[in-house]
Amino acid sequence: MAIPQKPIDEIEVQFVKGVGERRARLLNEVGIFTVEDLLLHVPRRYLDRSTILPINKLSTGEETTVIGQVVKVEIIKYPRRRLEVTIYDRTGILTAVWFNQVDFFARIFKKDQEVAFSGKVGFFRGWQMVHPDFDIIDESKEQLHTGQIIPLYSTTQPLRKIGLASHGFRRIIHNALEKYRQAIEENLPEFLLRKYRLLPRAEAFFQIHFPDSMEQVKQAWRRFKYEELFYLELLMALRHALYRSPVQGIKMETSGELIRRVLARLPFQLTKAQRKVLREIYADLKSGHPMNRLLQGDVGSGKTLVALITALIAAENGYQTAFMAPTEILAEQHYLNIRDLLRGFPIRVALLIGSLPPAEKAAVQEQIRNDEVHLVIGTHALIQEKVEFKNLGLVIIDEQHRFGVLQRGELMNKGWNPHLLVMTATPIPRTLALTLYGDLDVSIIDEMPPGRQPIKTVWRTEKKLKEIYQFIREKVAQGDQAYIIYPLIEESEKIDLKAAKESYEHLQKQVFPEFRLALLHGRLSNREKEEVMAQFKSGEIQILVSTTVVEVGVDVPNATILLIEHAERFGLSQLHQLRGRVGRGRKKSYCILVTPEKINEVARRRMELLEKTGNGFMIAEEDLKLRGSGEFFGTRQHGLPDLRFANLVEDQKIIQAARRDAFALVENDPHLRLPEHRLIRRYFQKKYADKFKLVQIS
Ligand code: ADP
Ligand code: MG
Numbered sequence: 001m002a003i004p005q006k007p008i009d010e011i012e013v014q015f016v017k018g019v020g021e022r023r024a025r026l027l028n029e030v031g032i033f034t035v036e037d038l039l040l041h042v043p044r045r046y047l048d049r050s051t052i053l054p055i056n057k058l059s060t061g062e063e064t065t066v067i068g069q070v071v072k073v074e075i076i077k078y079p080r081r082r083l084e085v086t087i088y089d090r091t092g093i094l095t096a097v098w099f100n101q102v103d104f105f106a107r108i109f110k111k112d113q114e115v116a117f118s119g120k121v122g123f124f125r126g127w128q129m130v131h132p133d134f135d136i137i138d139e140s141k142e143q144l145h146t147g148q149i150i151p152l153y154s155t156t157q158p159l160r161k162i163g164l165a166s167h168g169f170r171r172i173i174h175n176a177l178e179k180y181r182q183a184i185e186e187n188l189p190e191f192l193l194r195k196y197r198l199l200p201r202a203e204a205f206f207q208i209h210f211p212d213s214m215e216q217v218k219q220a221w222r223r224f225k226y227e228e229l230f231y232l233e234l235l236m237a238l239r240h241a242l243y244r245s246p247v248q249g250i251k252m253e254t255s256g257e258l259i260r261r262v263l264a265r266l267p268f269q270l271t272k273a274q275r276k277v278l279r280e281i282y283a284d285l286k287s288g289h290p291m292n293r294l295l296q297g298d299v300g301s302g303k304t305l306v307a308l309i310t311a312l313i314a315a316e317n318g319y320q321t322a323f324m325a326p327t328e329i330l331a332e333q334h335y336l337n338i339r340d341l342l343r344g345f346p347i348r349v350a351l352l353i354g355s356l357p358p359a360e361k362a363a364v365q366e367q368i369r370n371d372e373v374h375l376v377i378g379t380h381a382l383i384q385e386k387v388e389f390k391n392l393g394l395v396i397i398d399e400q401h402r403f404g405v406l407q408r409g410e411l412m413n414k415g416w417n418p419h420l421l422v423m424t425a426t427p428i429p430r431t432l433a434l435t436l437y438g439d440l441d442v443s444i445i446d447e448m449p450p451g452r453q454p455i456k457t458v459w460r461t462e463k464k465l466k467e468i469y470q471f472i473r474e475k476v477a478q479g480d481q482a483y484i485i486y487p488l489i490e491e492s493e494k495i496d497l498k499a500a501k502e503s504y505e506h507l508q509k510q511v512f513p514e515f516r517l518a519l520l521h522g523r524l525s526n527r528e529k530e531e532v533m534a535q536f537k538s539g540e541i542q543i544l545v546s547t548t549v550v551e552v553g554v555d556v557p558n559a560t561i562l563l564i565e566h567a568e569r570f571g572l573s574q575l576h577q578l579r580g581r582v583g584r585g586r587k588k589s590y591c592i593l594v595t596p597e598k599i600n601e602v603a604r605r606r607m608e609l610l611e612k613t614g615n616g617f618m619i620a621e622e623d624l625k626l627r628g629s630g631e632f633f634g635t636r637q638h639g640l641p642d643l644r645f646a647n648l649v650e651d652q653k654i655i656q657a658a659r660r661d662a663f664a665l666v667e668n669d670p671h672l673r674l675p676e677h678r679l680i681r682r683y684f685q686k687k688y689a690d691k692f693k694l695v696q697i698s
Helices: 020-029 035-039 102-108 157-161 166-183 190-196 201-209 214-244 257-263 272-285 303-316 328-342 358-369 405-412 430-436 462-477 494-511 526-538 572-579 601-612 616-634 652-668 675-692
Strands: 045-048 063-076 082-088 093-098 114-120 127-130 133-138 149-152 292-297 320-324 349-352 375-378 392-397 419-424 441-445 456-461 481-485 517-520 543-546 559-564 590-595
Touching: 020 157, 035 166, 045 214, 063 093, 063 102, 082 102, 082 114, 093 114, 114 127, 133 149, 133 166, 149 166, 166 201, 190 214, 201 214, 214 652, 214 675, 257 303, 272 292, 272 303, 272 419, 272 441, 292 303, 303 320, 303 328, 303 392, 303 419, 328 349, 328 375, 328 526, 349 358, 392 405, 405 419, 456 462, 456 601, 462 481, 462 559, 462 590, 494 517, 494 543, 517 526, 559 572, 572 590, 572 601, 572 616, 590 601, 601 616
Parallel strands: 093 127, 292 419, 292 441, 320 375, 320 392, 349 375, 392 419, 456 590, 481 543, 481 559, 517 543, 559 590
Antiparallel strands: 045 149, 063 082, 063 114, 082 093, 114 133
């Protein structure tokens, strides 16, 4: 009897024939640890021999791919040093030419290799391609294990150095499939495979790496897309079940009296959209079950006030609220605004951020423990162990996209089934909200406060800076305020910080000597930041030179000009967030994007889009298209696992099917205990529950 093999996700990649210790180390570095990881390193694209033009059918000027066998590799010295690699495909010969890095490329190509060249066809004493993209399909004729369809893998420079270019991967993957075929476990239930006619897992691995036809490639991808989405939706379904199970929550009610009195202090009325989401929130609060709600609203739509009113209800009912913001500046700003608004009311508000002096921090912690504060506003300092709430009833998370799901959980654990309100201005396209926040109910503020004028956005090159400064000068002389933003992507980047400091000095001394400027960046102490922000808010400082620390939430309605230097370095959503710093009052506002003369195509499209629209949802959709869902969601900023196969934009149909199936499965077996779900449970725990610790399947 054969000894049962371990499943492929438990076999180290090192044991695959042709890998060994050295290669394994480098594979580990790119995230390939097990045989399964290796098999999941799928081709980035495929070449189909049947659609490849034979050399005798080429025509000049055409962009195409040719495949052939290397017949000559030659470095030619005159008239200009170059490398020529000639291939033959039974119909003719073509020569690829390199003028740069001649020696480097000369080492890559060898006689008898089968190679693919992609590029523009030219004719110069024969068919030619200059600096083509290339792929080595096989080292020599004998080792051909590619059929009609040739899979091409992406790889990294260090991996290529140890023989793991595309063809190298093909070989070890071939070995892995050969030896461990039996160890590939199916991880989808039989009835779903049948329902959608999905390839079994082992077969799908074969077809994705060594396909019989392009149709089989499609089928293999379809299977893995479904698998990936099924497990993602399973995660959602389990989380959903956990929250929705008849968990008792805190019942909260209000007469509305306190809210009315607080609102009476404001110079404006709630918008219809704010009232609508408040009704949805209140229905949750009094339902007796914990609220799990996502509040979505574009920058400036007035989410903070909704949060505050929710906190007032909690306070009225004798419960504490923890309000977590992603930056100290933002926490501080919320704190100051709310404290002022609540002055004279019996609601005690406190600020808890990492940079408070220890004694002060300890005092606030003490008050939280003794239930002497109703509303604590803070940063992730709130989730530290020392923070113990006497009576936490509501958790509010501002700019949720800045936090991981884990941090959300940690804060929740400080109370007994507290209500949860998470807020975000990242305008997730509606179609995706359900998948991303499948475990949350969604409320949307789809209306801006009245009187807001659209922000005029223009894109200019650095040559125009002088005129832009003149424009700012005129506006500021009339009493407006301005932001000038420098791209400090990482606050730790010293060089950028230096650049920002120098620019600030230059601006203050040379450009705007008549105005009061200040520099704000993440390295300032809290006291300093606080002071700068307060002075900007009061108008004492007229122009705030800042890094992106002001990106989220900062609210100074008198600021009407936002100048972003090196705008090409920012992503679309980030630019949109930054832009939200202006246009917060009734005055006309301007966002000026400045870039060097020459920027790449994608950056150019970002600038043009921002000029064209102020609609956050449109921008998010475009952002998705420009970056691809992989990158948009890939950073786990939404607390989701990375997706390798599925595309959240294009695979809507599969998402819906997977969602239905996963929810039905959990409905009928909430703890995945049925014997026929054993493999699902094993796979799920291995892949998701361990990493994300979101769900306990008991
Ligand atoms: P965001 O949704 O981006 O967090 P804020 O809560 O910071 O937006 O609100 C932006 C600005 O709009 C603030 O100055 C706030 O006082 C103001 N605001 C909020 N609600 C209203 C309203 N109903 N009418 C007018 N202004 C409002
Ligand atoms: Mg906000």
